[in-house]
Amino acid sequence: xxxxxxxxxxxxxxxxxxxxxxxxxxxxxxxxxxxxxxxxxxxxxxxxxxxxxxxxxxxxxxxxxxxxxxxxxxxxxxxxxxxxxxxxxxxxxxxxxxxxxxxxxxxxxxxxxxxxxxxxxxxxxxxxxxxxxxxxxxxxxxxxxxxxxxxxxxxxxxxxxxxxxxxxxxxxxxxxxxxxxxxxxxxxxxxxxxxxxxxxxxxxxxxxxxxxxxxxxxxxxxxxxxxxxxxxxxxxxxxxxxxxxxxxxxxxxxxxxxxxxxxxxxxxxxxxxxxxxxxxxxxxxxxxxxxxxxxxxxxxxxxxxxxxxxxxxxxxxxxxxxxxxxxxxxxxxxxxx
Numbered sequence: 001x002x003x004x005x006x007x008x009x010x011x012x013x014x015x016x017x018x019x020x021x022x023x024x025x026x027x028x029x030x031x032x033x034x035x036x037x038x039x040x041x042x043x044x045x046x047x048x049x050x051x052x053x054x055x056x057x058x059x060x061x062x063x064x065x066x067x068x069x070x071x072x073x074x075x076x077x078x079x080x081x082x083x084x085x086x087x088x089x090x091x092x093x094x095x096x097x098x099x100x101x102x103x104x105x106x107x108x109x110x111x112x113x114x115x116x117x118x119x120x121x122x123x124x125x126x127x128x129x130x131x132x133x134x135x136x137x138x139x140x141x142x143x144x145x146x147x148x149x150x151x152x153x154x155x156x157x158x159x160x161x162x163x164x165x166x167x168x169x170x171x172x173x174x175x176x177x178x179x180x181x182x183x184x185x186x187x188x189x190x191x192x193x194x195x196x197x198x199x200x201x202x203x204x205x206x207x208x209x210x211x212x213x214x215x216x217x218x219x220x221x222x223x224x225x226x227x228x229x230x231x232x233x234x235x236x237x238x239x240x241x242x243x244x245x246x247x248x249x250x251x252x253x254x255x256x257x258x259x260x261x262x263x264x265x266x267x268x269x270x271x272x273x274x275x276x277x278x279x280x281x282x283x284x285x286x287x288x289x290x291x292x293x294x295x296x297x298x299x300x301x302x303x304x305x306x307x308x309x310x311x312x313x314x315x316x317x318x319x320x321x322x323x324x325x326x327x328x329x330x331x332x333x334x335x336x337x
Contacts, residue, residue, distance in 0.1 A: 017118060023062030029123050030149035032057045035166040043088045043126030045137035049075050051088060051128060053101050059149050060092040061121035065099040076105050077135035085110045088126040094119055123147050191222035197251050199231050204244035211237030220251045227254055231330040238323035245313035247291045255289040257335040264332025266295050271325035281330045289337060
């Protein structure tokens, strides 16, 4: 297979096929419009034997098309006994050496579009339904089916943004915005799609583990400044009794915000006939921004419904003796520093 490269002084683009191959790499086929509400190359019906095509421009198989005046396109009469689904298309033809707007008849479903890059290539503009025995198309029987050509994300400088363009992507540094025509709306910032780590458990200043065969999973994803986190542990041993509350590490390199607390949820189930419980896992930035510092649960010292409840912490041995086969799950999110 021969190699080919162009254009150079001694190797120009010499054929329409070569041009098509080159130009269709620059952008997707479709109508040039900044907004789907734009009427560029939009097809409308009016109950007559024709539909009208608005002015506009498009790319079709790498070739440029322009319609600079409203164009009338004749409908093919439906002599059948059932409604027929047709299409108005743009057809690029290598043999005809042109791109033209064409009315293409179908059947009970829309016609298949040609997709031969070296022959005939078609893209849709509208779908028209012609009633049985009719030769007219009303406005309600024309559905917009335009494809739109792509616009790559444009770079921007904070404080010097271009005017907003609906549907346009803008990159400022590492942040991505989308235009709505009036403003630029933040879409996303760099994050972590999905990752795992091994949580480090501790009491006071000492680390401990739940047994060599324990399930101890930390799973997280990052979207901008927000971390979604699940920690799941199933002990295979009974850790020593503690005099300090249980703490557990956050994903490495992702410390929590220092100016407010974060609250996640936890659930515990005993497989050793001690019941279970639910509560909140709290990140106290005054204690640590790299750990969940307390697993808290609410309880009252009285049977009265009017008694003031209090919050207590979970230890390795109280209010449950957490050991082999039990399940502890922490789930929630927190803001990054």
